[in-house]
Amino acid sequence: MNDDDESSPPLPQGTRNYLTPQGYARLRAELMSLLDEERPKVVEIVSWAAKNGDRSENGDYLYGKKRLREIDRRIHFLTRRLDIAEITDPTRHHGSDQIFFGASVTWCNARGEERTVTIKGIDEADSLAGEVSWVSPIARALLKAHEGDEVTVMTPAGPERLEIVRVSYPKPVTA
Missing domain, CATH: 3.10.50.30 (Transcription elongation factor, GreA/GreB, C-terminal domain)
Known part of the structure; x- marks a missing residue:
């Protein structure tokens, strides 16, 4: 399984993602924070920077697009991990x-x-x-x-x- 995130090791093929209730809550809170807070802020900055003309030398635009890709990659990773999560108390x-x-x-x-x-x-x-x-x-x-x-x-x-x-x-x- 390729989770597109090098910071976490891959799960053994065909297994569930066992998590404690606290671990599940922590991952879910991170996902919701990315979706509800961080991503909208970065989209707003990128949108504002795009209106400022030349994008090739626009640091806000370039950094914002890079950060948006990182956020989207993390959202994808967390969503996949939570989809196969099995909460074990x-x-x-x-x-x-x-x-x-x-x-x-x-x-x-x-x-x-x-x-x-x-x-x-x-x-x-x-x-x-x-x-x-x-x-x-x-x-x-x-x-x-x-x-x-x-x-x-x-x-x-x-x-x-x-x-x-x-x-x-x-x-x-x-x-």
């Missing part, structure tokens, strides 16, 4: 010790080092916040395992065994 697994989408998992490697990651959607995972995409090698190794299990993940240095120390999910919000 991790709170429904609260209390489970098995690893599914949305789990926060703490593991320990052979050197005794512990690390915690949260498995999120490909369009919402932020590695700086300790989040990994569900299609990443570490997430694929962890998925469906249980607290206390050992899994093997392939790393650039070769296979590494990890012991799953803790599995947690967010608590459901009660109204």
